[in-house]
Amino acid sequence: MEEFDAIIIGTGQAAPPLAARLSAQGQRVAVIERKLVGGTCVNAGCTPTKALVASAKVAQTLRRSAEYGVEGAPPRIDMPAVTARLQGIAARSRTGVESWLEGMEGVSLIRGQARLDGPGRVAVGPRRLAAPRIFLNVGARPALPDLPGRDTVPVLTSTDMLALRQVPEHLVVVGGSYIGLEFAQAFRRLGAAVTVVERGAALLGREDPEVSGAIREILEEEGIAVHTGAECISLAAAPSGVRVSLGGEGPGAREVVGSDLLLAVGRVANTDDLGLETVGITPGARGMIEVNDRLETGVPGLWALGDCNGRGAFTHTSWNDHEIVVANLLEGGDRRVSDRIPCYGLFIDPPLGRVGLTETAARAAGHDVLVSSRPMSRVARAVEKGEARGVMKVVAEAGSGRVLGAAILGPGGDEAIHALIDAMQGGLTRETLQWAVPVHPTVAELIPTLLGTLAPAGEAAGA
Numbered sequence: 001m002e003e004f005d006a007i008i009i010g011t012g013q014a015a016p017p018l019a020a021r022l023s024a025q026g027q028r029v030a031v032i033e034r035k036l037v038g039g040t041c042v043n044a045g046c047t048p049t050k051a052l053v054a055s056a057k058v059a060q061t062l063r064r065s066a067e068y069g070v071e072g073a074p075p076r077i078d079m080p081a082v083t084a085r086l087q088g089i090a091a092r093s094r095t096g097v098e099s100w101l102e103g104m105e106g107v108s109l110i111r112g113q114a115r116l117d118g119p120g121r122v123a124v125g126p127r128r129l130a131a132p133r134i135f136l137n138v139g140a141r142p143a144l145p146d147l148p149g150r151d152t153v154p155v156l157t158s159t160d161m162l163a164l165r166q167v168p169e170h171l172v173v174v175g176g177s178y179i180g181l182e183f184a185q186a187f188r189r190l191g192a193a194v195t196v197v198e199r200g201a202a203l204l205g206r207e208d209p210e211v212s213g214a215i216r217e218i219l220e221e222e223g224i225a226v227h228t229g230a231e232c233i234s235l236a237a238a239p240s241g242v243r244v245s246l247g248g249e250g251p252g253a254r255e256v257v258g259s260d261l262l263l264a265v266g267r268v269a270n271t272d273d274l275g276l277e278t279v280g281i282t283p284g285a286r287g288m289i290e291v292n293d294r295l296e297t298g299v300p301g302l303w304a305l306g307d308c309n310g311r312g313a314f315t316h317t318s319w320n321d322h323e324i325v326v327a328n329l330l331e332g333g334d335r336r337v338s339d340r341i342p343c344y345g346l347f348i349d350p351p352l353g354r355v356g357l358t359e360t361a362a363r364a365a366g367h368d369v370l371v372s373s374r375p376m377s378r379v380a381r382a383v384e385k386g387e388a389r390g391v392m393k394v395v396a397e398a399g400s401g402r403v404l405g406a407a408i409l410g411p412g413g414d415e416a417i418h419a420l421i422d423a424m425q426g427g428l429t430r431e432t433l434q435w436a437v438p439v440h441p442t443v444a445e446l447i448p449t450l451l452g453t454l455a456p457a458g459e460a461a462g463a
Helices: 015-024 039-044 046-063 079-102 178-189 209-221 315-330 359-364 380-385 418-425 446-452
Strands: 006-009 029-033 107-111 114-116 121-124 127-130 133-136 140-142 170-174 193-197 225-227 234-238 241-245 255-258 260-263 267-269 302-304 343-346 352-356 369-375 391-397 403-409
Touching: 006 015, 015 029, 015 079, 015 107, 015 315, 029 121, 039 046, 039 079, 039 315, 046 079, 046 178, 079 107, 170 178, 170 241, 170 255, 178 193, 178 209, 178 343, 193 255, 209 225, 209 391, 209 403, 241 260, 352 418, 359 369, 359 391, 359 403, 369 446, 391 446, 403 418
Parallel strands: 006 029, 006 133, 029 107, 133 302, 170 193, 170 260, 193 225
Antiparallel strands: 114 121, 121 127, 140 267, 234 241, 241 255, 343 352, 352 403, 369 391, 391 403
């Protein structure tokens, strides 16, 4: 039995910085990875997908060059080169994380499949490891829903999309949320015909209607066909690829035939072969491990971080998970998951930055709300850039003036939203924020204006 002070299973965003902090305390740490160091973000998520989005953005800019008074040839897409670029960026990031881990004093990077072998014990092939603290950071993978006919047709996952060496003739995307929409727009800009199929009544059903509607308009303006309310999706082979039936019978029945099919309907935690039963844990929906507000499982000395705990499923929340654990274990703190303000981005172009509650969620939680919104067509910076699509919206509590949430869908929206993330984290009210003097011309300069025109729904300017 090899003895350690801590064992970390998986090398997603929480693992390397956690190992570094434990190492700095003089602890002996085993970090176990069965496949690629860096987890989803580095290898099959944020890093390569945003590189793909960047290539697609260049192609779209070339197509639009005449709008800016610039003559340019239509783009020619070299898909092998696009894929080589994104894979090269991912590989360099992965190598950087590997070098970081391997250079930590007292940290052993072990390759292989880890499996819990009872409380405080882990097996990696023939090796047996023990530690009083074990941290699970095993991540998640694309879910493959049991749709009728799924086993009769070839399907692509988000991971597969990052290895394509040719642009699909007609890509059908099942799933109208973050992953699906980013790939839909990127491949449309790279030259594919694209259709998005969503079971829900709207794309990104968690967003307020005006935000969801604006996203749909952006995609449809670029030639992406969108079908919502497809409650009975089934699949079948077709001579030219895959037939996707959207439910209904008779003359009104809808179907889409495409050359390639991407299933982008969520993710499932990598916990099915982790040996959770040896410590008495039964995973929940989509394989998630239940944790408390301090990220502790029901087993003493066992924590679950990142995508496998169902408490965030973003790179930034996984990183924050390690911060919570470090603060509580090493610094005598009492940090909790419930302390963080939810925020995320949708990285279509233009991107969406989101923080806190939507108006719908705020009302459902019992808040008396004030709202303010503006179309991007009224933002000088967006107009000057020729990217005046989207909307900005802020939701605040009527009595206290506390900002409850915001959405910025427009150029730089994923960056501009941080002004409100920081303000909400600092507990600033609308009265304080609206007196800020922002830089002109920027997208963020409209934030004080929005805050200064908050009003009950229906009365707000721009509503």
